Structures are given as C-alpha cells and as structure tokens.
Amino acid sequence: MEHLRINGAYWGLTTLDILGKLAAVDQETVISWVMSCQHESGGFGGNEGHDPHLLYTLSAIQILALFNKIDTLDIEKVSNYISTLQNEDGSFSGDKWGEIDTRFSYVAICSLALLKQLDKINVEKAVKYIVSCKNLDGGFGCTPGAESHAGQIFCCIGALAITGCLHYVDKDLLGWWLCERQVKSGGLNGRPEKLPDVCYSWWVLSSLIVIDRVHWIDKEKLVKFILNCQDKENGGISDRPDDAVDVFHTYFGVAGLSLLEYPGLKAIDPAYALPVDVINRIFLH
Amino acid sequence: MHGRPRKSATPVDENASALKAAKIRSLQSQFLQNHHNNIYTKEAQEINAKLIESNPEFMTAWNYRKLAFEHNLSNQSEVDKEDADHIKLIIDEELRVVENALRKNFKSYGAWHHRKWVISKGNSSTERELRLLNLFQKQDTRNFHAWNYRRFIAGLKDISDEKELQFTTDMINDNFSNYSAWHNRSVLLSHLLEKKVEGYFPKEIFLKEEYELVRNAVFTDPDDQSGWFYHLWLLDQTIKVDMPNLVSSWPPNGSEITNTTFPIVLFFNEPVEGVNLQTVSVQVEDDIFKNIAWSPLSANKFKCGQAWLTHLTIPFGETNSSKIFQVKIRSEYSQGIISSNGVPCSQHWSIAFRVSVCHDFQPEGQSLRRILMTDENFSTVDINSNVMDLFKSYFELASDYEQPTSSKWKSEMIASEIDQYRELLSWAECKIGKLTLARLLMANDAIGTPVAPNTTHVEEVLKLYSELMELDPTHYQYYKDEYSLVFLKQVASSKESLMKYCRQYKESTSSNITGPMCLRLNSLSLSRIGSFERLLWVQSLDLSHNQLPSIEGLEALQLLSCLNLSHNKIGSFMALDPLRFLKSLRVLNISYNEIGAHTVDTRRYLCSSPLSHTLDYDKKFEEFAAGDEKVVNFWEAYSVFGGLDIMQLDVVGNVAADERFKLFLVKLLPALKWLDGEEVH
Numbered sequence: 001m002e003h004l005r006i007n008g009a010y011w012g013l014t015t016l017d018i019l020g021k022l023a024a025v026d027q028e029t030v031i032s033w034v035m036s037c038q039h040e041s042g043g044f045g046g047n048e049g050h051d052p053h054l055l056y057t058l059s060a061i062q063i064l065a066l067f068n069k070i071d072t073l074d075i076e077k078v079s080n081y082i083s084t085l086q087n088e089d090g091s092f093s094g095d096k097w098g099e100i101d102t103r104f105s106y107v108a109i110c111s112l113a114l115l116k117q118l119d120k121i122n123v124e125k126a127v128k129y130i131v132s133c134k135n136l137d138g139g140f141g142c143t144p145g146a147e148s149h150a151g152q153i154f155c156c157i158g159a160l161a162i163t164g165c166l167h168y169v170d171k172d173l174l175g176w177w178l179c180e181r182q183v184k185s186g187g188l189n190g191r192p193e194k195l196p197d198v199c200y201s202w203w204v205l206s207s208l209i210v211i212d213r214v215h216w217i218d219k220e221k222l223v224k225f226i227l228n229c230q231d232k233e234n235g236g237i238s239d240r241p242d243d244a245v246d247v248f249h250t251y252f253g254v255a256g257l258s259l260l261e262y263p264g265l266k267a268i269d270p271a272y273a274l275p276v277d278v279i280n281r282i283f284l285h
Numbered sequence: 286m287h288g289r290p291r292k293s294a295t296p297v298d299e300n301a302s303a304l305k306a307a308k309i310r311s312l313q314s315q316f317l318q319n320h321h322n323n324i325y326t327k328e329a330q331e332i333n334a335k336l337i338e339s340n341p342e343f344m345t346a347w348n349y350r351k352l353a354f355e356h357n358l359s360n361q362s363e364v365d366k367e368d369a370d371h372i373k374l375i376i377d378e379e380l381r382v383v384e385n386a387l388r389k390n391f392k393s394y395g396a397w398h399h400r401k402w403v404i405s406k407g408n409s410s411t412e413r414e415l416r417l418l419n420l421f422q423k424q425d426t427r428n429f430h431a432w433n434y435r436r437f438i439a440g441l442k443d444i445s446d447e448k449e450l451q452f453t454t455d456m457i458n459d460n461f462s463n464y465s466a467w468h469n470r471s472v473l474l475s476h477l478l479e480k481k482v483e484g485y486f487p488k489e490i491f492l493k494e495e496y497e498l499v500r501n502a503v504f505t506d507p508d509d510q511s512g513w514f515y516h517l518w519l520l521d522q523t524i525k526v527d528m529p530n531l532v533s534s535w536p537p538n539g540s541e542i543t544n545t546t547f548p549i550v551l552f553f554n555e556p557v558e559g560v561n562l563q564t565v566s567v568q569v570e571d572d573i574f575k576n577i578a579w580s581p582l583s584a585n586k587f588k589c590g591q592a593w594l595t596h597l598t599i600p601f602g603e604t605n606s607s608k609i610f611q612v613k614i615r616s617e618y619s620q621g622i623i624s625s626n627g628v629p630c631s632q633h634w635s636i637a638f639r640v641s642v643c644h645d646f647q648p649e650g651q652s653l654r655r656i657l658m659t660d661e662n663f664s665t666v667d668i669n670s671n672v673m674d675l676f677k678s679y680f681e682l683a684s685d686y687e688q689p690t691s692s693k694w695k696s697e698m699i700a701s702e703i704d705q706y707r708e709l710l711s712w713a714e715c716k717i718g719k720l721t722l723a724r725l726l727m728a729n730d731a732i733g734t735p736v737a738p739n740t741t742h743v744e745e746v747l748k749l750y751s752e753l754m755e756l757d758p759t760h761y762q763y764y765k766d767e768y769s770l771v772f773l774k775q776v777a778s779s780k781e782s783l784m785k786y787c788r789q790y791k792e793s794t795s796s797n798i799t800g801p802m803c804l805r806l807n808s809l810s811l812s813r814i815g816s817f818e819r820l821l822w823v824q825s826l827d828l829s830h831n832q833l834p835s836i837e838g839l840e841a842l843q844l845l846s847c848l849n850l851s852h853n854k855i856g857s858f859m860a861l862d863p864l865r866f867l868k869s870l871r872v873l874n875i876s877y878n879e880i881g882a883h884t885v886d887t888r889r890y891l892c893s894s895p896l897s898h899t900l901d902y903d904k905k906f907e908e909f910a911a912g913d914e915k916v917v918n919f920w921e922a923y924s925v926f927g928g929l930d931i932m933q934l935d936v937v938g939n940v941a942a943d944e945r946f947k948l949f950l951v952k953l954l955p956a957l958k959w960l961d962g963e964e965v966h
Contacts, residue, residue, distance in 0.1 A: 002309075002310075002313065003340065003342060003343040003345065004342075045345065046345075049321065050344075050345045051344065095344075095348075097347075097398070097402065099394070101394075118898065124587070135468065135471075135472075136468075136471045136472075136475065136518045137468070137471075137514055137517075137518065141429070142429075143433060145436050145469075146432070146433050147429045147432060147464070147465050148468070149429060162890075162896070162897060162898065163897070163898060164585050164897040164898050164899035165585060166891060166897075167556050167583060167585045167625060175763075176763060177514070179760055179763055180510065180760070184759075186759075191464065192510040192514060193427075193462055193464060193509065193510060194427070210887075210889075212834075212835060212887040212891055215762040215834065215887075216760060216762050216763040216766070217759065218758070218759040221759065239287050240288070242290065242291050243287075243288060243289055243290060244289040244290065244291045244292070245291065246286050248286055258884075258885075261883065261885055267884040267885060269889075269896075270889075270890075271890055271896070272896075279896065283896050284895060284902060284917070284920055285902070285907075
C-alpha cells in the first residue's frame, strides 16, 4: 500500500483529529514528509519519488489544512498544476496520462476551494460535466453513462455542494436511492444488491447529509453496524464484522460515527471531509 | 482491504509478510531509480512488470509502462517501423500485461485505463476486446469497470445502440438481478429516443415492452431491487412533462389587490433560468415598465430557481379619487426561460390583474399588542366576508394557465400498471411493490386534469404509506415525509379542503400585520411541507407542533408576515435560511426547536453560505459581533436575520438561545418590540 501512503496519512490524521488526539503526532515531521512528496510540477505523489496525481494532491492539501499550515505551500504552483488538468469539456484528468473520472472533478474542486483558488478553473464547465454524469436513477457515475455508485455520488454531490450547484440534483430521487442502501443488518452497501461495507457509511451518509435526506435511514442501526466492525482487542475498524482492519475503514467508520452524532467525536464536514472547525476556520474568517 | 478475515498475526505470518514487504521495497526502489533516470532496458521493464503484478494499483508503474511503450516505438529500427507486425507485437505485449493484472484484480483503475490508452493507439481487434469483456462480465456481471470499458469500445468501434441493447436483454434474461444491465438499458433507450430512431420514438412505442420486461423480473423475484428501480424510471418517462412551464403566480390571474407596492411571484414546475426583462414583460395600463429586476428565490450560484420574484410600485400620482390600474405580466421571448436540464419553455402565458388604489389609505399601523397563535384568538372564517374574495379568485381563476395536455396513452398505461401491481400485492408482501403502487396511484391523479387536482386515490395512498411505515421501519421517515406531502396536496387541492384549516383572527387591529386569515396547519404530525404553488396567497401561517426539520420551499410565500414554527425539529439557523427571502416577515416564533443541539447541520450546503460559494463572508460581521464572532450560531443568525424587520420574536427553548445570544438578537433586529414575550427597550 506504499503507493497511497499520503492518502493513508490523511485518513489516519483526520481520524485522530476527530478523536481529539491530533496532538499525538509530531506536526513538523509529518509536514516535512508531506512536502517531500511534492513533484516539480507542483502536484503531489502518493509517496516520495512517486509521480504526481490529483488524488494525492488533495490529501496533501487536506493534511496541511488539519494543521492550519496551508501557507506552507506555494499556492500558485499547486493551483496551476490542478487547473492545467481541466479538459475542454470541463472534466478533469487525474494526471497528464489522461484518465477521466468524476472523482477527479471532486478532487480538483475541493483542493482549489481549500486554497481559495476556485477561479483558476472554469467552474461552469466543470459543473456541466458533472451533471452530464447524472443517471436516470438520480445518482452519478465516473463518466457519462456509467452506473451510479455511492463513491462517485459522494464525489459529485460534494463538488456540486462546494460550487453552490445542488439545484441540479433531484434530492428526493437520489435520496431514496441512497436510503435504500441500508440493508437489514443496518449497514450500507454502495449499489443495489451488494454487500454492506463500513466505507459506504461515509460515502452514502455524507451524500445524504449534504442533500438533507439522512433522516431517511435508521441512524441507530447504522451506528450499531459500525461498532460491530471494531476489532476490540487490537483496535481499528474493518469493512465488515470479523474481517481484517485497516486505516481506510477505520477512518470511514469513525467519520461515519461523527456524522451520526456519536458522542465524544468532533464534527466532520460532509463535503470537504475535514473537521468542521477546520472548514469554519478557512471560510468563516 | 476488503473481505479479508480477521486473524491475529502469528510470528510466522509476521515474518513472512516482513520478508515479502522487504522484497517489494527493493523492487520498488530499483524501479523508481530506473523511472527517474528514464531507463527502459529489458531488465528495467521486467522489474516494472513484476511490480505491477504484485500491485496493479501502483499508478507510477503504469505511467512508466506508457513511457517505455513510447520509447519502444521510437527506438525501432527503420525496417521495423515499416513492419506493422512489429508494432502489433509491442501492443500485444502491453495488452498481455494488462490482462494479467486484471486477472489478479479486475477492479484496478490503473489497468483498465492503460488498456484504454493502448487501444486508443489503434491496431487492435474489436473481437478480442469483446471476448475479454465477455470473460469479465461473466465472472462478475456487476463489474462497473467492465461495463464502462464496454461503452468505450462500443463508442470507439461504432457498435450500434441496438446491438448493445440486445446484449442487455440477453444479460437480463440470463439473470434478472442485474442492475448494471438495467442501467445500461436505460442509457441506450434514452439515446435512441433522443436520436428519434424508428421503433423507439415516440416513447410510448418502447415503454409498453419495457413495462412487460420489468414485470417478468419483479413477478419472478419481488424482493430483488433491480427491476423496481427500472420501473420507477419507466413511470417517470410516462408521466413527465418534458419542458418547464408556469404553474401559478402571485397575484393570481383575474384577481384584484389593494397594495400599491407588492411582490410578484412566478412559480414554475421546476427550477429555471432566464427570467428577465427580455423574457417577461410587466405592463401597467399602457406602460411597459423597464426598471424591473427579477431574481430567483433560491441560494445557488447560477441564478436558477423554481420561484422568481420582483416588486412593483404603482405610481398613483396626486389624484384625490380612487383609481384602478390594469396590470399585465406576459411571457415575451419564452424560449429564453430554460430548465436546469437545458430545455426551453415553449409555452406562452399571461397574467392580468387589477390594482385598486384608494387615496385615503391608512399607513401600516404598528400593532402594540403581541400576536399569539392560540386557539382562543381565532374564530372560523365568515364565508360571507370579503376576506373570502381574494381567496376565491385564486382558486377559481387559476385555471387560465395553459397546461400541457395529457395524452390518452399515458392514462391507459398507468391504469394497466395499477391493475398489474394490485395483483402482485395480493400474493406478495413486498415493500417496494407497495411503494410502487402508491407512486402509480399518485401518477394517475397527477396526469388527470392538471388544473383541478385529482385526489381520487389520496386516501388509498395515505393508507399504503401508513402500512409501509410498519412494514419497513428502517425507512420510516421516508414514508412519513411522503405521507406529509400527499396529505398537504389533498389539503391544498380545493378551497373547500383549505377552508377547514383557515381561521380568522378575532383581534381585528392586528390584521394589518397578520392579514385577515391564518392558515392553521398545526399539530398534524407533518414532517415535511409542500404544495407551495397553491399557497402563494398565505400571509399568516401556523405550523407549530409538527415534526419539521426544514422549511425548504417556504421562500415562495412572499406575503408571509406571521409565521409560527414553535415545537418542531428545526436543528440550526441555516435550516431557517428560506426566511432571508421573506422581507414581509414581522412575527416569528421558533421557540422549542433544536437549534444549537446538534453537531451536524444537514442544511449547511442548501443555503446561502461562503462554504458553497453562494455568499461572501461579510467582514462587517466581525465588528458587529465584537467578541462573539467565533460562535457559528451568531454568524448564521446574522446572515439569515440580518436583513429582516422582525417585530416580534420567540426563541426560548432552543439550546442556542442563551442570554448572550438574546442580547445579540436585540442588537441585530432594530425593529424588534417583543422578544420571548417581553418588551424590548
């Protein structure tokens, strides 16, 4: 998993912050390692020496935001790297090799919004492309015509939320599709007729919260499902009860619990996927 | 990361995985060295191939392969460059590596993209790609990477939509539980419809067959969701009105009002853009007013809204006598009004009403009494009073808006579906089946006469939703919200049903603030409100003692001056954001709600806010708040209430409403006379 170490760092650090324990890490060490992942193009790789990509660039920015150290960056440089990846039709490529996916639209928009540089891209076209990926069931896929998937839905809803364009979403139609992800066990799946998985507790849940339809699921049942996925001996959370734990599912489980107002957890913002106090610090001052 | 059983690591396990990790790390650092130094020797490419095999998600490794590929092509001898076979060898090698990687992990984004990248270079066989796809799609019929790649190949190799449609038919016949196949079907049919291909246009031609196909699926296994979602799409295709149109307005067509300054509200069937001087004209007597500005009643970036507002002031001059002004609102270039889906409005409409100005009018008197919405303060409405006139005109004359005509095939199709699913429910206790029947019944009523809403099936629908609340408690709130909406639709469907909920204020001196009538929808277990297009006339509204967490849509009720929301589930000030548009609001009761009690705000992105880039952060707030600027509640209250002239406010019973906050409110609202029942000095 070395290739996505910087994503792992973001998952781990954000989880710590939600648990109120961010001070447990050495800020200096983390930040200098993050900066060592930056490529000469301005983008960030998954690890030192790896090629840059939007996915890793967002994690870098998010980590710096956690520590209130976004000014460590050469904002102009990073913003330019991101904006050059926008295509004619408004879509975004993940890197110079051209893979297009609405995940990258979200990453670009979220990154630039955190850097206060949204005007570096053509927001109208970016939104148009995302809307072209809207499906007849109200959900969104990776590219136009692709099947609705909770992960892609989170990305599209998040991007539309950040750009003030949620009026393109049929909230009732999508809300019903999303609430039907909750299965008998109380867990959430990512699409119809699939198994529940803790990571969907984030993607489905945050989407439901952004469009204000979260009351359409049984929140208590979902809390129980997530708690059942804990490894109470060794710590951490897994995708399903009794499976192996990892930092990915630990983050999504804890973030999901935060969205469900589980006591003792810091609130997390459903669109930017960072603690609410971090977001308020950036936008409300 | 997914689906691996939890087991404690034994020392043997840990040793083995440490060795493995060390091996991969060594490969990795060799690879990175090669990559950074642009080394593409056979050895280097082999190291890369090994790495990709162990981790097909390693993007940098795939990037290297593309560089190596280009290097291999450009490094050919002159002879080889002419030899098409040689190029093909290089391409085939790449495709082999991708196939190996996919066999290990058929969900690897990196692998699928690399294949696309290579195929895009040309020199590839369609047959080979389709064979590969068939292999993966058999292994996992829901593999969306494979479906996406299939669409890519169909596009690249010009495979017809009809051929692909047949493929989905085969997959569905093989196994009904294939949401991915149904989804692709809906995409292909939409394309064929859009291109007006014979056999698929107009839509009633294919809808009948599709309904039958779905029926086979859901009758075979009513508990599998796939078919039911597809049915919902078919139903939407059957009843939807394909373009935006005007549904209602304030003032209503044919009415007479007496205010010289008043709001004009245009309410459409869906959010639209482009309402402006060019598309809509406002004419008073013989003058077309040029200084009219329309704005959408919504918080979004690109000026799109379902309800649009402007204000009009009648210039009544110096005459001593009363005068009546004829006002006309008309669509001029209606195609400039466009839905958020890009469909222009092709309907022409016009609204005409009279403004009766009496020169010795009374200025709005300041009521010195506190307005209380308790039962003792109301009486039933005297149907002979002139209070009823405006109310009557709204309902009797609303019919003048031209509505798209409903077609016979629609009602026949829906009636047939209703029969079919009633039959299914007689032998299968199936929640989505019940929900589908409720939706079919509502659709049936909706396509009836659009003007006088058909409420034939409302009782049966309400019963179905009640049953669903018990049958599927996990989704209880969804059914509750639907129930509330249907209930309100019934209430607002006729003046008779509305009259049951209207009350007159006993205290007549307050009526210049409250209006003569109050719509009392309190204590009805409402969890959601709707039917705003039929409530644009409301000045005084009692929604207390319900279960409302949101008042979305209320912004259309521009005449609202008295609003009671006490004892509901309002969770934040952002949930009250629609109030920022209600400039006539004077009396507001939000006591006994949940403001300040939640760490999560579900209205955060559905309102005007700097987070969604729909509002600039007002730096003046920091000065104004003087010490309290860090408290988010204060910012939100400042943002929502800042522009309002509220005279009477009740906030008690909310966690956020402490003494400090109440002082802040007094500072914020200069017109405030009463706060929580006490006079403000």
